[in-house]
Structures are given as structure tokens and as C-alpha cells.
Amino acid sequence: MHRHFFVLFSLLIGAQPALAWLTPPAMHEPAGIEPPATLPYRLDETGGIEKPCSNDHPEWRDAQTIDGLEIAASPMCEPDNPYDIAVSVKGTNNVSMHTLMQTHFAQDALIKTDDLDGDGDPDVIRIKLEVTELNGQSPDGEFLINTFPIAPGIEPGLWVYSPKMVGMGVKHFNSLVANPILRAPSPVIRVEQGDKVYITLENTHYLPHTIHLHGVDHPWLNSEGKDNDGVEEHPVFPGQNHTYEIQTRHAGTMIYHCHVQTAQHMMMGLTGMIIVEENRPNNWLQTFNIGAGHVRHPSVAIKEKFNREYDLVYQSIDKRLASIVQGANDPRLIAQRMNREYNMTESFENYFLLNGRSFPYTLRDGIIVAEENEHIKLNLVNAQRSAAAIHFHGHKATIMAYDGVKAAEGSQITRDVFDITPAQRLDLDLYTKNDGLHSYGPGLWMFHDHVVTGTTTDGLEPGGNMSILAYRHLLDAQGMPHMHDEMFDQVFTKNYYEKKLPAWGSGEYGDALGEAGMLAPDYVRIAGFGLAVGLLLGVIIFIVVALNRKLSQ
Amino acid sequence: MTRQNFIPRIQKLSSASLCLLLLAAASPPSTAMMKHGNMMMDETGMIMNANADNLPRDCKEISEDVDIVIRAGHEHAQKFPGKMFAFDRQEWDVKPCSRINITFINDDQIRHQMMIHGLPGYLYPDGMVHLELYGQGELKASLIVPSRPKTYLVHCEIPQHMEKGMKAQLKVDGGDGDLPSIPGISEPVTPDVYPVAWSQTTWIALIVSLTIGLAAPIIGGIWLNKRLQAKQLSAKDSA
Numbered sequence: 001m002h003r004h005f006f007v008l009f010s011l012l013i014g015a016q017p018a019l020a021w022l023t024p025p026a027m028h029e030p031a032g033i034e035p036p037a038t039l040p041y042r043l044d045e046t047g048g049i050e051k052p053c054s055n056d057h058p059e060w061r062d063a064q065t066i067d068g069l070e071i072a073a074s075p076m077c078e079p080d081n082p083y084d085i086a087v088s089v090k091g092t093n094n095v096s097m098h099t100l101m102q103t104h105f106a107q108d109a110l111i112k113t114d115d116l117d118g119d120g121d122p123d124v125i126r127i128k129l130e131v132t133e134l135n136g137q138s139p140d141g142e143f144l145i146n147t148f149p150i151a152p153g154i155e156p157g158l159w160v161y162s163p164k165m166v167g168m169g170v171k172h173f174n175s176l177v178a179n180p181i182l183r184a185p186s187p188v189i190r191v192e193q194g195d196k197v198y199i200t201l202e203n204t205h206y207l208p209h210t211i212h213l214h215g216v217d218h219p220w221l222n223s224e225g226k227d228n229d230g231v232e233e234h235p236v237f238p239g240q241n242h243t244y245e246i247q248t249r250h251a252g253t254m255i256y257h258c259h260v261q262t263a264q265h266m267m268m269g270l271t272g273m274i275i276v277e278e279n280r281p282n283n284w285l286q287t288f289n290i291g292a293g294h295v296r297h298p299s300v301a302i303k304e305k306f307n308r309e310y311d312l313v314y315q316s317i318d319k320r321l322a323s324i325v326q327g328a329n330d331p332r333l334i335a336q337r338m339n340r341e342y343n344m345t346e347s348f349e350n351y352f353l354l355n356g357r358s359f360p361y362t363l364r365d366g367i368i369v370a371e372e373n374e375h376i377k378l379n380l381v382n383a384q385r386s387a388a389a390i391h392f393h394g395h396k397a398t399i400m401a402y403d404g405v406k407a408a409e410g411s412q413i414t415r416d417v418f419d420i421t422p423a424q425r426l427d428l429d430l431y432t433k434n435d436g437l438h439s440y441g442p443g444l445w446m447f448h449d450h451v452v453t454g455t456t457t458d459g460l461e462p463g464g465n466m467s468i469l470a471y472r473h474l475l476d477a478q479g480m481p482h483m484h485d486e487m488f489d490q491v492f493t494k495n496y497y498e499k500k501l502p503a504w505g506s507g508e509y510g511d512a513l514g515e516a517g518m519l520a521p522d523y524v525r526i527a528g529f530g531l532a533v534g535l536l537l538g539v540i541i542f543i544v545v546a547l548n549r550k551l552s553q
Numbered sequence: 554m555t556r557q558n559f560i561p562r563i564q565k566l567s568s569a570s571l572c573l574l575l576l577a578a579a580s581p582p583s584t585a586m587m588k589h590g591n592m593m594m595d596e597t598g599m600i601m602n603a604n605a606d607n608l609p610r611d612c613k614e615i616s617e618d619v620d621i622v623i624r625a626g627h628e629h630a631q632k633f634p635g636k637m638f639a640f641d642r643q644e645w646d647v648k649p650c651s652r653i654n655i656t657f658i659n660d661d662q663i664r665h666q667m668m669i670h671g672l673p674g675y676l677y678p679d680g681m682v683h684l685e686l687y688g689q690g691e692l693k694a695s696l697i698v699p700s701r702p703k704t705y706l707v708h709c710e711i712p713q714h715m716e717k718g719m720k721a722q723l724k725v726d727g728g729d730g731d732l733p734s735i736p737g738i739s740e741p742v743t744p745d746v747y748p749v750a751w752s753q754t755t756w757i758a759l760i761v762s763l764t765i766g767l768a769a770p771i772i773g774g775i776w777l778n779k780r781l782q783a784k785q786l787s788a789k790d791s792a
Contacts, residue, residue, distance in 0.1 A: 140741065142743060167599075202688070204663050
């Protein structure tokens, strides 16, 4: 009897490995004749679809006159607040209280006085800038505060210079969203050649910073004999202020940036464009272009030659660097992680911004609006870590100036890719004449960095600094491009940028190129495998116990 | 800075408006501010929703006048490791229906605010009183608090100022608890993590404790065993 049992068990034991080998279930398996079906495209169920244009302030788009000041129409989705422009042009001291109250400028943010040369515009300009952290951390819970999403659901830590403001830094008292005056990029600053300009940095941030006026004619020391170059060894510490003084002899498109822990602080967003405009009579300049983009009150010299003017600030973000400010609250820990633990030589650029936003948000306030046969002035600055190669579809623009210096007639090159290394500036003339060279005709033409990473958001297309050059009649009443509704549904969704949605999941080819489904589990095989392995283990235990008994008898 | 701006501007004004300005400059600062609805403002700062006269619905009269001086700035954060900005005090406790007369002083060269939140909206729009100084200086404003015990948030709302230490609480009648992350008073909800300073001593302390813990039952067991044996022996003896 015992012997028979032993024979049976031995046979079973011998069969086990063979059985197990035949049916091991796996997480991934080859499909048979029929691969799994395409998953249904579940855009509606995943939620988080945003309206392409919130249309909060349609009245801001019209051409208008505020305090006697003409402000051009700006028919895009989110144009600048025209009252911000009125204050930026006239100064906080020369506008009505009603106008000032429509903005968030502090009453001493921009003081314009003294027509020194008697040509009808103020020549002593006092600008006050603060340093603001966007998408910052809070010790009061797992949330970010003063949020500024650069694309749906993407909120990297950012630092910006911001015009001195008053009141709440959030939209309203129970919101976490940053007040619209607090945004990337740092504002474009315009001053007139020969003006006495005092730029005061009031450091409201918790780390030291400076302002270095790169390319702007400035003495090495200010009138008090103190640092005027904004360099590392003269940091302005938290709670302190410092005034930089300029009276420029040379006009041109320049750049300003923080020069403390320069690599990290520039990459965090402390870089902006500063443009010295040529001196002209009655030249009231728009000192701040908040969020860059369309200049709705261009200078006299620009109006002589151009129909429109746009400021284009290209900027990139390393998501690891940006997350440091969101991972600790103690400034000592942030400084340690940013200055010593983070290694810029091992860094990547993950997000690419045009005027503070990545596609599709660039469509809201970062588009160029054009009509046919116009000369459009474009001022470009590269505030990225790496070089950019800006390309306009359907157009060849002409370089007017390099780094704020006019190019000689013969070297004003017309081309369709503009290489621009970090900190460089280009002044372009985009001529919308449909002649097959300057323009191929009206359209909704893309423009973007042609370095391939530049059109991605953390590697995902379409994203990055992609935007459009839109001919006016091809925009709808809300300033959004026609013919793109299907794409809008997809990209104005944070799930898309969390990489949860396929690029071609909907439409005619949705089945062919959507998300492949999964194989159904083969329960017969799984049960067989489970039983076999279980049996094997049981037999081994039985034998061990039986042998043990026999030996101890 | 403000004074310097002021002088060239005065020179440009006509004599009539100059007289008006001088009159305004002669009177106390709070009345020199221009009033816009519930807001007073000038080139040095602003006050919103101050209220020295209107009683909350649940108060029959002002119970007492409390004068509070609140200083703001980096120097007040120096006693709190890991903070950058702070008020000089983090807590005040007042009687129900008190009138609080605040003197807000900014010791920094930048903007600071003192906001009080959670007040009744029918007296204080958005439930807040808001004092803001554009630089070094001083502002005065009053408010009257309701009667029920409550803790009100006092903070500077400039991005990262409250987060980096500029947070305090105003308790009426003992308040209804502490708010989180008030320097020196309450823990943050999401605290920072720091390394612990492990040294040779720390390791020795751990090893000694481990050894004692291990030895205790062994020694105890031996001792107990001996006693049991002794008992059994004496039992045998007596038998």
C-alpha cells in the first residue's frame, strides 16, 4: 500500500515542472491571431477639460482711450488689462485714481516726472520691482500657492521680477491662483535713450537677488558710489532694497537678470527684456509690458516704421530645479538643495515657454496677430539655458539688429530660422506681403523653436513654445484660431500633459492609432498553473513530514 | 525715497494746489490719505476696512480699548530658525467686543501687510481688515471684534511671507484653538524634514539600551529559576 503511494507521488512530482513550464501566466504575453481591440477614447470621462478661452474680459480687447491715452486693439483671447497699460505709460503718479484702482500697481510702483529735455515726455523714471515666487510651497497643507500654470496642470516653481504691487497676491481672498500682475515672464521694461532711470529692487523674496542690466549702458557705480552692475558680491538680501541708475546713450533691445547664483536664478525665471527706445518728442513709453507679447502703446520710433510690435521672451525650465522650492519651506534647506545638491551641469530643460506659457496656453496670450502688407516689429530674447532656432511657418523675416545694435544695411539678413544663443536678442521685421518670399499669404501659421525639444512639454508634443502667427480674419470673436476645435478638446486637458491620453485617440483614425487595449486574462491557464504549483508545494511538505516521522520512529 | 519724489512734484504744482497739499501734509497721516470707498491710500501705504465706530451685531457696547503695536520685518524672524519674515509678536488675546487700535510698523525696506481674516462680512467686506506699508513706516487703524470666542488669522499675504514666518493669531475671549504653523506656537501641517545629528554617543546609547533590553529577561529568568528551585528544595525539605 505504502509503496503504491510512493510511486504515485513520485510520478506527480516528476510531472510538476512540466505542467508549470507549460502554463506560467505573465503580465505581458504575445497576442494570438487577434490582438486586443482599441480602448474607447475617454476624454469626456477623464474630466479636467478647460475652455480654450475663458473670455473673462472681452472688453479688454477693444482699442480704447484711458486717461487720454490711446491703447491699440488686441484681439487675442487674454489681452493685457488696458488699465495696466495706461499706468505703465503715464506712471502711477499721472493717472486718475480710478485708473490706478483698476490695476494692482502700488502707488509708488512707477513714478514719471521732469521733462528734462523739454520734448513733451517725462525723463526721470523711477521703477520699482519686487521678486515673486509663483507655484510656491505652503507649510499649511499639500497645495501650491500663487499658482501660475504654464500649461494644463503644469505648475513648476518659478521666480519673477514683478512691478511693485498692492493688495492680494492671489486673485481673491479664497483663491490660490496668482493675481494676473504676478506672472512669467519677468516684465519687459521700456526706457527712453537719455532718460534718468532709477530701477529699485525691493527684495520681497526669501533669498538674495540683484538686477544686472546686461547690454544696457550703465556706470559701474551708482550716484551713491554703490554697486550698479548687480553682481554676485553685492546681493540685495530679503527685506532690503537697492537702486540701480541708468542714463543710456545707446538704444536697443537688451536683457536684465539676477546675478546671484546666476545659473539657477536665471533658470528659475529671473530674466527679462529691457528695451532702450530712441529719443523722440512726446515719446510716452509703455514702461512695463506685463507678460510680454503685444505692445499696445508702441514708442514713437516704432510707430514711424511698423504697424505692430510684439515682445517674445523664450525661457526654459528644468523641472528638478523648479521642484526644489516646492519640496521644503525653510530657506536654508532650499538654498542648500539649490546651490550645493542640485548640479546645473547635469540638468535638463523640460519645459519651454514663450512669454511665460507653453502650448496650448500660448494661444491665449502669446499669439501674433497680423494683417496683410504690414511691417511687424518682433523683439526676441533667449532666456533659455540652450540655444534656440526660431522658425516662422510661411514667412521669412529680416534681422534689423543683433543684441541691441543695428545691423548694417548689407547684413540685415532675411531668413526663416533665427539662431539665438542664450542671452542674445534679435530685432526682426516680419513683413506680411504675400510675395512668396516674405509671406506665402494669410493663414494661421505656426512659429516655434526648431530645436526639437522646444516644441515639447516634458517631451510631449504638441507643447513647448509653439504658438501661431494669425491673420486677423482667421481668429474668432474670442481671439482663438478657427478650425482647431477637435485639437483644443484634446490639449486643453491636464490628462493629456500627464501623458494619459493618446495623441490620435479620436476621429476617423481613432481605432487605428488610439490606445491598444489589454489581453483578457486566461483563467484556465492561471487556475491550472495555480493548482499545479500548489500541489507541488503540498507534496513536498507531505514528503518532508513523512520522512521526518519515519526517521524519528 | 517717497520724500525725494515728493519735492520735485511739489515744485511743478500751482500755488493753489500747493497750499492744499501743505494743509494735507500738516494733518495726521491717516487723514492725509485719500479715501476710496472702504479704502484709504497714498504713496506710502493703504488701509482697507478699518472700523472704529460700528459695533458687531452681538455687541451692545465696546468692552475696552486695546492698543496694539505690531512690528513687521526680517529682524523679527531672527529668533525663529528657518524663517525669513515675521511680526514681533505671534499672538494677542482680547476681550469680546474690544476695540483694537493697531499701530502697524514696517522695519524693512520692502512692502509688508497686516491682514486680519474671518471677521463678520457685514462690517468688514471679504471678512478682512488690511493694512499695507510700501516700505519703512507706520500706519494706524482700529477695528471692533465680535463677542464669540474665535481665533483670527493675522498675516502678510505677499507671496511666501506668511509661509516664511509672517503669521500670527488674534484670539477673542481665549480663541477657539491655535492655527497651524505659527512661529514658536504651533506645528506646521507639512513640516520640513531635517537630518538627526547621530554621533558615537547616539550609537552607544542605542547599543547600551539594546544590551540591557536583551540581558534583562535572561538575568531575570536565571534569577527566577533559582528562586523556584530554592522553593522546591525547601518544600521537599519540609515534606
